[in-house]
Amino acid sequence: MSLEYYLVLSALLFTTGVIGVLIRRNAIIIFMCIELMLNAANLAFVAISRSLGEATGQVFVFFVMTVAAAEVAIGLAIIVSVFKHRQTINVDEVNSLKG
């Protein structure tokens, strides 16, 4: 399989994540879509790493995974905290910071 197929699949997965962020208003599902986008980037990293025949791309995948794990932990803590105060996680209703 040549590199292009993996990059096209990666682009499609990334786009699915973007559409999810745009059309869903549930904060947890928006978070899942961000995970989807990070994973699409990981797929591109590994495909290019394979194409170049070296492991650098895979090292960066680990960095991306670490950042994703930290982001999920903090993000879910914020969601739980918001839910305690507002009884909702619909991002359209959580608008206290709106001017």
Add this chain to the structure above:
Amino acid sequence: MNAEQILFILFGAVSLIGAIAVISFRHPIYSALSLIVTFFAQAGLFVLLGAHFVAAVQVIVYAGAIMVLFLFVIMLLNLGTLSAKGAIGTKLKGFAIILGILLAAEGIYIAVNALNDTAVASAEPAAITTTTYDIGELLFSKYLLPFEVTSLILLAALIGVIVLVKRDSEVEN
């Protein structure tokens, strides 16, 4: 069509269908389970690319740890009844999907055309498998500083989560 192409189409289709299911299901639990399917299919793609260690970490960290965290929070907040009204209008949805299709077209165009002149495209697809040894050697020599910074990120996340949760319980008391 050889075995690699068949497996690529299989894993690719499963991961795409799983991704579309994530954004289509109303109930967050179904979305989370679809996301696990997508992660497993992507682990299969990593194996096809010869990145066995990344595939193992993908299953353990993503499909294991992160998704358990998601499911735990969904069940903790009991969101099933709230999510029904969590959608935007049909007109806006159509607009978002049109923009998404444009973005996908751009991504595919870049993937197919823009790489032509670069070193990535001219390199022969390497048949060698990068082993865990190669990754570890790079991680602890060339990328030692980023590796250490990563530990700081994890520490900051740890402290941040504790502070967030602790402040809430103090306010309630």
